[in-house]
Amino acid sequence: MTIGYLLEIPILLAVGLLVGLMVDRQEHFRRGLEIQAETLAQSHRELQEQTRLLLEKETQLRRADRLSALGQLSAGLAHEIRNPLGAIKGAVEILQDDYPPGHSKAEFYAILLKEVERLNDVLTNFLSFARPVTPRFAPADVRETLTALEGLISGQARAHRVQVFTSFHTGPSRVMADETLLKQAFLNIMLNGVEAMPEGGDLAVSTRLRPESTAGGRPEWVEVVFDDTGPGIPEEDQGRIFDPFFTTKKDGTGLGLAITHRIIENHHGAIRVMSQRGKGTTFVVALPLEGAIGL
Ligand SMILES: Nc1ncnc2c1ncn2[C@@H]1O[C@H](COP(=O)(O)OP(=O)(O)OP(=O)(O)O)[C@@H](O)[C@H]1O
Ligand SMILES: [Mg+2]
Structure with a gap:
């Protein structure tokens, strides 16, 4: 065995150790980068959400501003x-x-x-x-409110050859509401549905508990769904229908949905619209059930 060969062993060991260390460092570095990338992606998502909320608030503010000036x-x-x-x-x-x-x-x-x-x-x-009235809240059953409206709208519906269908969920449906105002809000949506179908059609009114809330315990939201088979709302109009004075009707004031929007907001609820041209329109009103979110 030569001295040279003897020397080679520690050198090889040292090189091996060094390579091992470098791989380790590299791995450590890569993981660090991965964590940083994930943190960045998370920040990006948060920023996107914050921007969305900000834009939403801005729209609400602009609407409120116009309402108070009006x-x-x-x-x-x-x-x-x-x-x-x-x-x-x-x-x-x-x-x-x-x-x-x-x-x-x-x-x-x-x-x-x-x-x-x-x-x-x-x-x-x-x-x-x-001069918006101050709501007077009392427990009200959404199903009963809708049943009362069915009778109220039947004349108009018949005149337009519109069939009104109702289907209600079983389970909790009491909300804290000013029933007169809630009726007005629902009626505006139903009237729009009837008016959108001068040649006749179907208007389905249904209630349900918000699905995700039923999974983990007590349901917190009840949703009322108004579904018509009318011509739909063009996409470019969908963001404006809740604005005061937006109307596409000859005799419309464009206040129906603005009033509805405000009433639903006063009830700590939310309203959204989904519509496809030629296929119909769906309005969904979500209201917190009595006892939910501290009501
Ligand atoms: N179900 C629907 N189908 C098609 N378009 C709709 C429907 N609901 C609302 N719209 C559109 O939204 C617009 C605004 O509705 P909104 O109820 O605020 O005012 P309006 O019905 O025109 O007038 P008003 O309610 O004051 O008589 C309507 O003019 C119509 O273009
Ligand atoms: Mg209307």
């Missing part, structure tokens, strides 16, 4: 318009006596009166929107 404006205007309208109506009624039914000019008085009534209605709508 409130101030219409409260003042309403007074100015209502009084002359009353005077016009009174004068027309007096003049009407000179033109009894059957007279060639009688129909003009009828038109005048009808239009004055219509202006009055629009004004009433604006006022109820501008």
Whole structure:
């Protein structure tokens, strides 16, 4: 055995050790990088979520801003318009006596009166929107509220040849609500459905417990689903339908869904829409059940 060969052994050992150490370091370094990448991805996800929330809040703020400006404006205007309208109506009624039914000019008085009534209605709508009532909350059963509405809308539905179907879940369905306001919110959605189907169609109203909440214990949310077979809402309009004054109807005020949105928000709920052109529209209203989230 030569001395050279003897020397080779420790050298080889040292090299082996060094390589081992380097591989170890490299592995350590790689893991560090992986952790950093995961942390970055997590931060990115959080940032995306925060941005989404921020944009949502901004939209809400813009809407609220427009609502409060509208409130101030219409409260003042309403007074100015209502009084002359009353005077016009009174004068027309007096003049009407000179033109009894059957007279060639009688129909003009009828038109005048009808239009004055219509202006009055629009004004009433604006006022109820501008001066929102403070909700008076009491326990209410969503199924009973919807059943009461079924009767209320049946005339309109028949006139449009729209069939209204209801199907309700079994289980808890009591919410803390101002029932009058909740009825108004639901009615606006149902009326829109009926109005969207002048040639007839189906409007299905159903209730369910929010699926994910039933898995781990007590359900917390009840959802009301309004499903119509109308023409759908174009995608570019879907973000605007809750804005005050957005309407695609000749006689619409564009306040129905804005009022509905506000009522649902006041009830700590949420409303969303899904729609496909030509296939129909679905509105989902989620409300916290009585006893949930501290209600
Ligand atoms: N179910 C639906 N199908 C198709 N379009 C809908 C439906 N619901 C709402 N829309 C659209 O949303 C718009 C806004 O609805 P909203 O109820 O706020 O006002 P409106 O019905 O036009 O007027 P108003 O309710 O004051 O009489 C409607 O003009 C319509 O274009
Ligand atoms: Mg409407």
